[in-house]
Amino acid sequence: MAATVTLGVIGSDAHVVGITILEQALSAAGFEVHNLGVQTSQEEFAESAATHDADAVLVSSLYGHAEQDCRGFHETLQEAGVDTVTYIGGNLAVGQSDFEETRRTFRDMGFDRVFDSETSPEEAIRALEMDCAHSERDTERVTA
Numbered sequence: 001m002a003a004t005v006t007l008g009v010i011g012s013d014a015h016v017v018g019i020t021i022l023e024q025a026l027s028a029a030g031f032e033v034h035n036l037g038v039q040t041s042q043e044e045f046a047e048s049a050a051t052h053d054a055d056a057v058l059v060s061s062l063y064g065h066a067e068q069d070c071r072g073f074h075e076t077l078q079e080a081g082v083d084t085v086t087y088i089g090g091n092l093a094v095g096q097s098d099f100e101e102t103r104r105t106f107r108d109m110g111f112d113r114v115f116d117s118e119t120s121p122e123e124a125i126r127a128l129e130m131d132c133a134h135s136e137r138d139t140e141r142v143t144a
């Protein structure tokens, strides 16, 4: 059965190109994609993921305010009964010089994988195929 993915750009962020490309690539790879578009609230992510019983929630953020926008994100998902794989990607910090530090920040906030703005759709697809195929994820084997 095709894995289901909820995808959107969080907060007040209006950068649409990245998620449009991701949506097309994921759909072509056989995923059922619910693209919430830009300027999506935490509650909209949670509602969509709960309604569609998503296997993964993919958050995109380009404008540098991801940390603020994602505060409490996993609690919001939890309140809606959503316990699924979560990814975040894009330009996650302003003047991002050490991406590993950024990755640690978002991992600590609860995201399973954290991707930078050089991420190709194929990389995201590989990670999703791995995570959606196994109930116990082997995060040791991937860098994101």
Ligand code: B12
Pocket (backbone or CB within 6 Å): 012, 013, 014, 015, 016, 017, 018, 019, 021, 022, 058, 059, 060, 061, 062, 063, 064, 065, 087, 088, 089, 090, 091, 092, 093, 094, 095, 096, 115, 116, 117, 118, 119, 120, 121, 124
């Ligand atoms: C086009 C653009 C705009 C357009 C957006 C038009 C639109 N509707 O999309 C406009 C002019 C409106 C704009 C506005 C702003 N922008 Co702008 N914008 C860009 C620009 C030039 C390109 C973005 C783009 O489309 N890239 C092409 C796509 C294909 O790549 P992508 O978005 O990175 O997505 C890929 C990956 O990142 C990854 N990915 C993305 N999300 C996710 C999520 C997951 C889970 C995964 C796995 C992967 C993934 O996969 C995608 C496909 O390969 C970038 C600079 C740049 N070169 O990136 C700045 C940039 C993103 N903008 C920036 C800024 C600051 C702004 C503004 C705040 C400027 C301002 N002061 O008004 C506003 C914000 C407005 C808002 N509310 O969002 C900064 C962000 C700085 C930061 N994060 O540190 C950047 C980096 C420019 C810069 N160097 O300063 N912008």
